[in-house]
Amino acid sequence: MSPSTAVDERIARARELSGEPSSLPWQSFAEFYRARVYDPDLIKRTFLTYYDDERQVRRSYTYGEFNALVQRVAAFLHDRLGLVRGDRLATILSNHDITVMVYFAAWTLGLAVVPINAEEAPEKKRYILEHSEASAVLCWEGSFEELKQLQGELPALRHVVALEDATEHGSFTIAEHAGLDGASRHVQSLPPHLLDEALIVYTSGTTGPPKGVVLTAENLLIDADAIGQWHRFGPQDRLMCVLPIHHVNGIVVTLVTPFYCKGTAVLNRKFKTGLFWKRLHEEQVTCVSVVPTLLEFLLEANEDLTPYHLHPFGGFICGAGPLLKDTAARFEDRFGFPIRHGYGLSETTCYSCFLPNDLTPEEHRRWLTAYEFPSIGVPLRHNLMTILDQSGAALPELARGEICIKGGTVCVGYFKRPDANEAAFKWGWFRSGDEGYFVKDEQGRPFFFISGRLKELIIRGGVNISPLEIDEVLKGHPGVKFAMAVPFEHRFYGEEIAAYVVPAEGQSGLTPKMLEEFCRPRLPFWKRPKVILFGQEVPYTSTGKPKRLELKAKLASELARYRDLRFKDVA
Template sequence: MDTVRPAEPSYDSGISEVPLLGDTIGGNLDRVAARVPDSDALVEHARGRRWTYREFVADVDALALGLLEAGIGKGDRVGVWAPNRAEWTLTQYATAKIGAVLVNINPSYRLHELEFVLNQAGVRMLVSAQRFKTSEYTEMIEQVRPNCPGLEQVVLFDDATWDALFDRGRAGDAARLAAAQAELGADDPINIQYTSGTTGFPKGATLSHHNILNNGFFVGELCGYSEVDRVAIVPPFYHCFGMVMGNLACTSHGAAVIIPSEGFDARTALEAVSAERCTSLYGVPTMFIAELDHPDFDTFDLSSLRTGIMAGSPCPAEVMKQVIDRMGMTEVSICYGMTETSPVSTQTRADDSLDRRVSTVGRVGPHLEVKVVDPVTGLTVPRGESGELCTRGYSVMLGYWEQPDKTAEVIDEARWMHTGDLAVMDSAGYVSITGRIKDMVIRGGENVYPREIEEFLYTHPDIVDAQVIGVPDARYGEELMVWARLRAGAPELTAEALREFCTGKLAHYKIPRYVHVVDDFPMTVTGKIRKVEMRQQAKDLLGLED
């Protein structure tokens, strides 16, 4: 009699012959700079500024000593509020050198959010740009400062306060910095990154040297980085994508950080890749869509590109194929993760097939574990079945800053981080993200995953981008609505026309009832679609408040 073999569980661990790094961010930078002192470390394309590794470490050390002279030391929180500028990166490494905890502040924050973060993190010094786009940071800081009693010092870029910090550092005693570095451990908290906070105030994910240095290093390893690579970092530094997958992946390999501009602009991103002969380009899918759609795209020489990373939100298959075919990024990688896991948990490899790279978020990263569990029972589901993705290992945050109750909601007793994402693991360990647990739409008792419908809608000849949400419905509980961006010159897209396109290709309950054509989607500064905001706007548009 044949025996029935039990299905393989949805669990995988990342085996690696390359050991974890055991040093601090500052120590790692010093070692790499000693190896490649004359290689480019940092290039700010828009301003024409550049640093070799020797010059970069000299400025980092001067700023670090300046912070020490200003009374900032190990464990003190230093906020940084600015778009992508060289000063942001210098501040990142200078604070790491002395063990101060860098508090990343979202460049789009308004007054109440700024005040909350400054107080919740206990920021003693705020390093800031004077303005960005329509935000006058200097004025906003002055407005909140009376309500932030712990904020002792404000230092502004392009201002005498910034110059003074450097001047004090250059005149300081290098032995004092060496002594400060000697007091640091790799497991010390070094960074607080606030999550998006779609409901209520954001939470501060607290990360160590060990967390983010290793994550940046292994992301870079899987991208094949060395000192010959030049990485155009378009996503904002305040987010893990920019400062970990970007800056730390580069500096841990001796590669060059290329900053195209302060904020995302498709033209300047393409210009920077061409002018600096970048080998790698980063972005969320909406950024790549904008670059590919730029009217002058074909005029830029992108022949230096070989790799890059698409991450931050689900990557449409059609966009991925164009990035490979039209941008020459044959080794482009998909990464999946979250702020709380430093961020990357899974990543595709350069030798993965095109199908793997357009339909999955890759396999578990080195030295990490992932599993897919039943959200109700917590038991690991068989491979091929959907459940909640969990991850464990060096990357999991220390916790939410001074919020142990919130930490306990997402990190269980066995140190598994519960992501809130729905996923399926196949027989080879590749993971596909099928949506957020909270984004799942239940229509008439049927579970509908927006990602599946969005992928199908990308095959419509007139749709450039599509986002599907659930809206209230008296009969079915929820109905489907698509927000769509159309190609220039496309005819009007009606619900009837879309239904005709979908009929026979999608199950009837997966066909959107409502269509809303837009020029742009509500987004966070990192390019993530804010479906919470879309759902609220949809209620108003459709008169569904009741």
């Protein structure tokens, strides 16, 4: 397929899903980017402030300074690595100022960034690098040898480059490299387009390997436009990022959106409860994006806010995981800041809907707590949302069905997965896999609710986890006949992970501790079961499919006693 044909197909698919031509005034991300960094009113205004508390680092960049470094990174990617428009650049980095510069440099060149969580297992990193056909990967020094060994097995991966983590202000330093020959590739390239691939984000699936969600430059800018317009963000706003920027929430809400709105991003290496309110005070933050887990951590810390000047702070954007009504009410009552609850997926770039900001305090509380679930709000502009039944027919108010979305933020599909695309984009809508319904207010606006998940993903602290991965690890123990991971409602993470295990014959001495030790080297802590229950029944359907949702419901009452416990990774 020629590059022009590929672009034409992406444009046609995106227009089919959005139903309208692009409303953006730029032809490419590079054109949009130049409109910001060369704006005389912005050159000396701060765009990015970065904190690494463990190293006691604070670095700040004006739009002009940020651009100078982005240009250096772009020159390295193009001139030294030979990356050209349409190539894919994988990153195994962390929340860091250099990571932000790499993203923006890649997008100005028309490259697609493939962000990978550094904590993922080696086999998953290998799968993503191979499946995405990444031409290069950037990592920290500690990951270099691991990735260098993988390079020989991945023919598309031409470069492995390690960056120095302790980069000083104004520098971009290469620690180590593999296959760095300094030769540019002479590849004919079409002019940049908004439909260039910008992100390929791999999400856990309920069946099979992870799927790569393809987001275009237009997707990123359309969602930033919608989020900025909804919350009325502008040059005076300072958005703080405490979420990982290998996920769309951290990337779109607190990096791309403030840049789009000519504001400031305050990036934290990690979320730290003890520094959170102090940082809002010191940086005069106006909004921060969180997941429900972080609200629980802040409630538990119960810090006295009287020493801080927080008048600029307008509240929390919150989504990416189940928000409990109790959490929302207790948090707002304790701290007095509104929770701007919303909903979206990687496949819809990030947010698709939010609670309106024009609600009175009484109305706001009603939509959060008066129904069975907190409302996720009303669709943003550029989006349409509906509830469809199993045949694709629209359902009326209060009827439960599948939440479906179309519009300018919907991805163009899954990378190299026509089977997944056929299922996900049936009926001309993106099918979320979430069950929900809507209720209209006095103005006729549809307020949506999530009532459950049709898919079986576990969402722990806003991170999607495939239960099959946990099943397979547990089943690898010689004393296990059957194992199934299920989520249970949890105060701090929205959902935590439990496992139901049927011991193999003659293995009556198998204990939870033995399985916990077995999982330790095979799964990161956040993916490990925190509760292990034993039984004798193997819950399969007559066609051989595991009855995970039925098992989840059956175990719910027994697992309820673990709802408020904090689980720690104890060696």
